[in-house]
Amino acid sequence: xxxxxxxxxxxxxxxRRKMRTFLTVLGVLIGTTSIVVxxxxxxxxxxxxxxxxxxxxxxxxxxxNRGMVFDEKGEPVGEAxxxxxxxxxxxxxxxxxxxxxxxxxxxxxxxxxxxxxxLQLVGLAPELMDQLEFKxxxxxxxxxxxxxxxxxxxxxxxxxxxxxxxxAMARGMRGPGRREEKDPSEMMEQRIALTVHNNNNYEKKRKxxxxxxxILEGEYGQHSWQAYAPLEDxxxxxxxxxxxxKSRSDDGNFSxxxxxxxxxxxxxxxxxxxxxxxxxxxxxxxxxRTAGIEHTSQVSEVLRDxxxxxxxxxxxxxxxxxxxxxxxxxxxxxxxxxxxxAAIGITNTMIMSIYERTKEIGVMKVxxxxxxxxxxxxxxEAGMIxxxxxxxxLGLSYGASHLINHLVRNYxxxxxxxxxxxxxxxxxxxxxxxxxxxxxxxxxxxxxYPAHRAVRLSPIKAIRNE
Amino acid sequence: xxxxIEIKGLTKKYRLGQEVITALxxxxxxxxxxxFLCILGTSGxxxxxxxxxxxxxxxxxxxxxxxxxxxxTKMKERKMATFRRKHMGFIFQSYNLLSSLTAIxxxxxxxxxxxxxxxERLKRSREMLIQMGLKDRLRNKPTEMxxxxxxxxxxxxxxxxxxxxxxxxxxxxxxxxxxxQEIMEILSEKVRxxxxxxIMVTHDLNLAEYADRVxxxxxxxxxxxxxxxxxx
Numbered sequence: 001x002x003x004x005x006x007x008x009x010x011x012x013x014x015x016r017r018k019m020r021t022f023l024t025v026l027g028v029l030i031g032t033t034s035i036v037v038x039x040x041x042x043x044x045x046x047x048x049x050x051x052x053x054x055x056x057x058x059x060x061x062x063x064x065n066r067g068m069v070f071d072e073k074g075e076p077v078g079e080a081x082x083x084x085x086x087x088x089x090x091x092x093x094x095x096x097x098x099x100x101x102x103x104x105x106x107x108x109x110x111x112x113x114x115x116x117x118x119l120q121l122v123g124l125a126p127e128l129m130d131q132l133e134f135k136x137x138x139x140x141x142x143x144x145x146x147x148x149x150x151x152x153x154x155x156x157x158x159x160x161x162x163x164x165x166x167x168a169m170a171r172g173m174r175g176p177g178r179r180e181e182k183d184p185s186e187m188m189e190q191r192i193a194l195t196v197h198n199n200n201n202y203e204k205k206r207k208x209x210x211x212x213x214x215i216l217e218g219e220y221g222q223h224s225w226q227a228y229a230p231l232e233d234x235x236x237x238x239x240x241x242x243x244x245x246k247s248r249s250d251d252g253n254f255s256x257x258x259x260x261x262x263x264x265x266x267x268x269x270x271x272x273x274x275x276x277x278x279x280x281x282x283x284x285x286x287x288x289r290t291a292g293i294e295h296t297s298q299v300s301e302v303l304r305d306x307x308x309x310x311x312x313x314x315x316x317x318x319x320x321x322x323x324x325x326x327x328x329x330x331x332x333x334x335x336x337x338x339x340x341x342a343a344i345g346i347t348n349t350m351i352m353s354i355y356e357r358t359k360e361i362g363v364m365k366v367x368x369x370x371x372x373x374x375x376x377x378x379x380x381e382a383g384m385i386x387x388x389x390x391x392x393x394l395g396l397s398y399g400a401s402h403l404i405n406h407l408v409r410n411y412x413x414x415x416x417x418x419x420x421x422x423x424x425x426x427x428x429x430x431x432x433x434x435x436x437x438x439x440x441x442x443x444x445x446x447x448x449y450p451a452h453r454a455v456r457l458s459p460i461k462a463i464r465n466e
Numbered sequence: 467x468x469x470x471i472e473i474k475g476l477t478k479k480y481r482l483g484q485e486v487i488t489a490l491x492x493x494x495x496x497x498x499x500x501x502f503l504c505i506l507g508t509s510g511x512x513x514x515x516x517x518x519x520x521x522x523x524x525x526x527x528x529x530x531x532x533x534x535x536x537x538x539t540k541m542k543e544r545k546m547a548t549f550r551r552k553h554m555g556f557i558f559q560s561y562n563l564l565s566s567l568t569a570i571x572x573x574x575x576x577x578x579x580x581x582x583x584x585x586e587r588l589k590r591s592r593e594m595l596i597q598m599g600l601k602d603r604l605r606n607k608p609t610e611m612x613x614x615x616x617x618x619x620x621x622x623x624x625x626x627x628x629x630x631x632x633x634x635x636x637x638x639x640x641x642x643x644x645x646x647q648e649i650m651e652i653l654s655e656k657v658r659x660x661x662x663x664x665i666m667v668t669h670d671l672n673l674a675e676y677a678d679r680v681x682x683x684x685x686x687x688x689x690x691x692x693x694x695x696x697x698x
Contacts, residue, residue: 005578016566363562366523367576367623368551371544460523463562 001373010380017353021385024349028389028439029396031342035335036397036427036435037404042328044405044426049320053313058133059293062300062312064091064286069309080309083283087308091288094302096295101125101132102283104234106241109195110160112187117160119194120226121150123234124287132289134223138188139214146230150192151214153224154184187212192227196237200244208237339439342389343446350382350450354457361454362462371455378451379444386443390436397435401425470631470663471497471520476529478515478686489515491686493529499630502657502664504677512686513667514635520665521554521633522546551579555624557653559636561616563608563623569595570604573622580627594622598652614645621652625662632656634666638673650676 001009014021053059066083068076081087083102091100103124110119124132127144129151134141142151161169190212198204210229218224288303288310290296296314303310354361361374404425412422478490489512497503507513518524520531522538531538541549556562563572570591577587595604598618608616617637624632634653638646654676657664666677674680680692 001579002581005584009578012566359562360564363564364575364579365547366521366550366556366562367579368547368554368627369579370547370551373579460518463558 001369001376006373006376006380007384010377010384013353013357013377013381014384017356020349020352024345024385025388025392027342027345028339028386028443029393031335031339031442032390032393032435032439033396033400034338035332035438036394036431037400037425038331038335039328039431040397040401040425040427041404042324042331043428043431044424045327046321046324047426048422048424049324053316053320059312059314060290060296061133062288062290062296062303062310062314064288064303065309065311066282066285067309069304069307078307081307083286084281088283088286090306091286091303091308094299096290096292096299097288098291099128099131099287099289101128101287102231103285103287104231104238105284106196106234106237108237111193111195112160112190115160115162116166119156119159119192121194121234122226122228123231124228126230129228132287134228135217136214137217138185139212141214142228142230146213148208148210148229148233149213150210150227150229151216152184152187152212152227153216154219155224156227157182157184157187159225184215188215189213194237196241198244199241204244206240208233339442343442346382346385346443346446347449349385350378350447351453353381354378354450354454358457358462361457362459365457365459366463374455375451378454379447382447382450383440383443386439386441386446387436389443390439393439394432394435397427401427468499469496470499470501470534471495472530472532473497473520474530474532476516476519476531477527478512478519478524479527488686490519490526490529493686493688495681495688497663497665499663500657500661502654502676502678503666504674504680505665505667505683506669506671506674506680507667507683508669511683513669513683515686516683517633517635517665517667521556522550551576552627553630555627555629555632557617557620557624557632557634557637559639561608561613561620561640563616563620565608568605568607569600569611569619572608572619573626576623576627590626591622594626595619598622612645613641614648617641617645617649618652621649621656625656629662631663631665634664636668636670637666638668638670646673 050059064083064087066080069078069080070076085102088100088102091097101124103122105123106121108119108121110117124142126142126146129142134151136151137154139151142149192210192212194208194210195205196208198206210227210233216223216228288299290299293314296312300310300312300315364374405423408424409422473493473495476490476493476495477488479486479488481487491512493516505513505516515524519526520538522531522541526539529539538546538549563569564575567575570588573591573594574587577590582590592604595601598621600615600618600622603611603615603619608619611619617640621637632653637653638649641649650673653664653666656662666673668674678693681688682690682692
């Protein structure tokens with residue numbers, strides 16, 4: 001029998017018993033829907049978790065800080081390795097690392113037009129900025145050869161106030177730190193003057209001018225509070241800050257002056273003590289970019305083993321992913337049980353169908369149907385039931401998924417429009433494909449036993465069966 | 467005439483509860499090519515069992531059936547299915563048409579298993595049904611046809627493969643005498659004109675007159691072989 005005839009005959013046979021076929025298909029439909037929706041919830045939740053984590057920091061970025069290294073219990077275990085050019089080279093060699101940029105970090109008073117405020121300034125290698133997961137929402141990122149320019153985060157503007165705002169704040173009408181609706185684009189092309197004091201002589205201060213050339217994407221996370229400038233500019237500033245008589249113990253805290261308000265995400269390293277002359281040439285931290293999320297925690301591990309103080313958002317991800325896998329397994333298991341019941345339904349239907357069609361099977365055998373013909377016919381019928389259940393189940397799943405997302409969104413936001421679209425249920429293409437293939441497979445497997453019985457039927461006994 | 471089928475010492479026993487029943491008891495028989503053979507006997511005489519064993523639908527307990535020197539009794543069931551499809555046609559008392567299929571689809575069914583393409587097999591089936599005088603019944607389901615019409619469809623189905631042997635098991639058992647005559651005319655004419663070999667099983671003495679040779683069976687044994695339409 002050729003494939004087309006097989007399909008045609010199988011369809012005819014199913015169509016003959018519409019109600020029974022419909023009910024069996026319904027079983028598979030419910031099974032498929034439950035497994036797809038359950039899995040989609042697991043996937044959606046995991047994806048939401050990941051997205052919300054990404055808002056707070058990229059999952060392919062690692063920060064290597066100086067200072068103390070702590071063990072898992074939070075006990076200090078010693079000084080971290082120094083962050084100099086050697087360290088940069090060493091870290092570049094770690095497999096999975098694509099970019100390493102040294103970075104400085106300082107804080108100063110700043111002025112932009114009539115507004116005054118504080119600036120959290122980070123210096124990094126300008127030519128590497130576009131490889132470090134920064135994206136500009138306006139203007140551009142830093143480039144090689146840049147001098148005296150800034151790229152600022154979206155929230156940097158929140159640290160600048162004009163005279164009236166300052167007065168209002170003093171009257172307590174607006175608390176500092178409370179997020180004001182200020183437009184970050186306001187800073188674009190603006191000139192910002194940063195004032196820093198010499199660490200050894202507070203009276204000595206100098207102004208450094210910058211022009212804003214770009215605004216970063218992202219309203220959350222530490223990027224949004226920081227301004228970025230070329231590394232060499234910061235080296236210049238540091239040189240001024242550290243010049244003069246060698247201080248005694250805490251000259252590392254060159255950035256104490258001019259802190260006006262909150263918004264400082266980075267905690268300043270206070271109280272560095274040893275070997276200042278060398279330390280001043282060291283970087284404050286290193287930004288490490290990995291080849292992908294899957295490398296990040298691994299690279300983090302290697303860094304810690306080498307004695308660096310590394311931190312990454314992805315360190316937390318592993319635990320989250322484990323949880324989300326568990327949730328997926330549990331939800332998928334519930335769906336799988338439903339589908340198993342559906343499979344038993346198919347087997348039952350096919351066995352009943354054999355009883356009904358005993359004579360017919362006998363006739364087909366007598367007039368020359370091969371074993372394989374009978375076998376394929378029953379498997380095809382069972383597979384078709386699975387396929388139909390799969391297709392309609394998938395359709396229903398998309399509907400259910402949509403409805404769940406809609407309800408959850410309304411529930412979370414209380415009917416208010418939300419900035420971010422939350423999809424608690426997510427059906428990726430692979431899941432849809434998997435559902436289809438799996439439902440057909442379930443049908444075929446459920447049809448194996450009935451098909452075997454049909455083939456074994458003695459044609460003469462079958463024909464005598466009136 | 468050359469001998470087509472040789473049956474040697476064929477025995478078939480089966481168990482029915484505690485009892486062992488001997489359906490065929492050491493049967494020897496030779497069937498010639500192009501012959502119309504009638505096996506006559508009461509129910510339980512073993513006539514149907516003989517037909518089934520010759521057709522390879524039932525296994526023999528002992529003995530051998532040779533078809534042109536090839537042993538059918540030793541043939542594997544899978545191979546036998548192909549063999550039946552290529553060389554044998556069957557006609558039953560209860561027609562055994564598939565009720566979900568139309569007349570033309572029923573006739574075409576053996577060709578479906580033979581992987582003949584749709585256009586070709588429908589064309590052949592239509593011609594065959596027209597030969598059977600069922601021009602107006604091509605698209606009818608079996609339930610929409612009379613017994614005689616259904617049996618003519620089943621004859622068309624048996625002939626569609628141009629088989630060498632046709633097995634007919636009480637082909638007129640469910641038909642009235644007028645229709646019986648019609649059907650028997652068709653069958654005997656087919657044997658005369660196409661050289662096909664026909665083996666018919668019946669308990670109806672009147673049908674025996676259409677046959678070239680009649681064998682009588684009682685209790686699994688052949689008791690007489692009567693050639694030339696002289697049946698006693």
